[in-house]
Amino acid sequence: MTSRAEHRAWLAAQAILPAGFRVGTTSFEFTPVERGDAAAKPAHMTITLIALDRPTPDFAALFTRNALPGAPVLIGRRRLDQPTLGAIIVNNKVSNVCAPQGVATAERVCAAAATALGLLPGQVLPSSTGVIGWRLPEDAMVAAAPAAVAALQAGSALPAAEGIMTTDLYPKIRRATVGAGSIVGIAKGAGMVEPHLATMLVFVMTDVAVAREPLRAALRRAADASFNLISIDSDTSTSDTVVALASGARPCPDLGAFEAALIGVCQELAGDIVRNGEGIHHVIRVAVRGCPDQGIARSLGKAIVSSPLVKTAVCGNDPNVGRIVAAVGKHLGAHHPTLDPGHLRLTMGGRLIFEAGTFCLDPTTERALVAHLQGAELYATAPVPDYPRHERSVELVVDLGLGDAAATTLGGDLTHEYITENADYRS
């Protein structure tokens, strides 16, 4: 178990910025024009700047596959063709998705940041998260840009990791060293999380010199091994974005070592995102094995962690393992009706619960499963802690016995806090 103080000290150590980066934030209040309710409390927006000391040609970005993406995603895809990138400007509260003149508004915000930073507008990447459909408070954001630039500092990524939070309970930062350099990633994401080849908002900063093309290839593989294997609520965001920036201030000892470290940072951030998912009391880790191909292993794991009935049973520390078998059967029946489920073997917390078409349940197993669920619980009752007390998960192994392909998916339970958070998110 971790205490809050231990978590803060650990975060500070993770947050040491790689050479060549500065981050800064500023905040203000505004009233969304779509609500127009004088009685409504004003919304609070934080602007976060991630700036390079010198614009870099070596940057990579992945964006949501949602067919109706936000304006920052549309702009971000174009920025991939720019010769260099110098800064990222991020706002929370309003995601700028399909809002009237959303692209023009985002470009004007970029231009304001660029002016304050001495950059060209095309060197600034916009990124937004929050309510879908609302317009950005453009004038307030343009006016706030110089304050965010004035707040830039080179010591810690923590202000940025806090600045991009929405319903997140705590900032998410992970760090790895590579030779004399380092990789530091920050993430936000607690709801509307089922990345589809990209994800949430994740910003990875490194001073390790890795050129554009290998950086882009490494980021694709890292996202595939991390963010694309998680689901909090099966809803794929319109704003999912992962960006990696390499300042080049330190030499790269070995591209393989860099990619391994990048995958590690992304996997740890993916775990953090799930652990901090809206209302989550338990992380569920499903290792699917014995599949004819990796696609089946990945989609079957997602199907299990997305089943509301599996999720609510875990919430209640109730080893209602029949629902896991129902979820496996639903997925195979709907998508792979010709696969033989007769070799299915399931364990939970290392204990065999299903084999040869039959459950293996008795009172001793029941008690062991309850103990495993209770041991993985992050918290049982309010108040909700604003730090992760431990990193244990509910451990499921699903072996189809039909091949060598495997994948490990992360998800969480479904709780009263998720309903409370989302039944009136905008108010």
Next chain:
Amino acid sequence: MTSRAEHRAWLAAQAILPAGFRVGTTSFEFTPVERGDAAAKPAHMTITLIALDRPTPDFAALFTRNALPGAPVLIGRRRLDQPTLGAIIVNNKVSNVCAPQGVATAERVCAAAATALGLLPGQVLPSSTGVIGWRLPEDAMVAAAPAAVAALQAGSALPAAEGIMTTDLYPKIRRATVGAGSIVGIAKGAGMVEPHLATMLVFVMTDVAVAREPLRAALRRAADASFNLISIDSDTSTSDTVVALASGARPCPDLGAFEAALIGVCQELAGDIVRNGEGIHHVIRVAVRGCPDQGIARSLGKAIVSSPLVKTAVCGNDPNVGRIVAAVGKHLGAHHPTLDPGHLRLTMGGRLIFEAGTFCLDPTTERALVAHLQGAELYATAPVPDYPRHERSVELVVDLGLGDAAATTLGGDLTHEYITENADYRS
């Protein structure tokens, strides 16, 4: 608005049994061997018999596409080849899925009912709903069979509609007349409901003379137009079963009229199932239009009513319409990435909210949408009523503008009551 007394009177009128049918129930308590906890409260099981005065060759049944179905489904598929069927025996509380010797146990229960009814075991169809993984209390069920036979009566389907309930709040019965005959359907299903070519437990009784093959064809089309267009929680049950029995006591005036009436009964029962879904405060009806084919219309509707974020927003009477667009975009991006979403047009409660790639939101629209959501609310606070107060829905129209295919899907919101119901369903 309906009162409880009005609902009971309406149910009694719906429940008049077609000629040639009798139903009866009996109940008892037992302790599941898998729990073995002396402190646990015993479980309560009801056995429901649906019996024909004379076995009929004219019966039809559809079963779940879940790849790990229950023993009654395995047996039921075999019964389709039997020359005649004389009765259905249904139990709640334990679904007999992948339990040790589950098929043999279900056959022994059928044999006990057959002996008491003067039938052959192969003339009795078993059907079970409840906890997955537990064993049926075989001895208690065999002992109870004569009491269920003794309780048979020909007046009302209500005891059967009540006997098959699990977490249902009220019985579900719908009736239509065809010439001198009638069709009466009863249904149970409140959770683990996303039928895949079959569904939940639904038993349709008719005295209209329709032969086996046209009855089976009509039932397939009726399920496709009703149960296969609903989702409560996206979990496809291992036990979904729809059975239709025709006693043949009345002539069939016209096969088309019969099928239209059957479709009507099934659509009304499907609506009842959603309206009574676990924890549901609002029914959500999504009419998807303008699709290149019906498959897209059906799957897009399912995707919208299965989005946890759409569902929780509706729960809170919060017109967070951005989440609807996110759900549309997730589905199209993942499954139809080449379709152009640029013609998308959305209305809610008849009010335009999205067109030409842009939201149309302002304070007047916001207030109208809140009023529409509030008007469709079945209940806002405890106590939960055990009857449906009205049949209004949250009305969404999603027009892709890309063709003529359409489908209307029903789902519900996601509420605290769903979590409470399912976080410790078995206790």
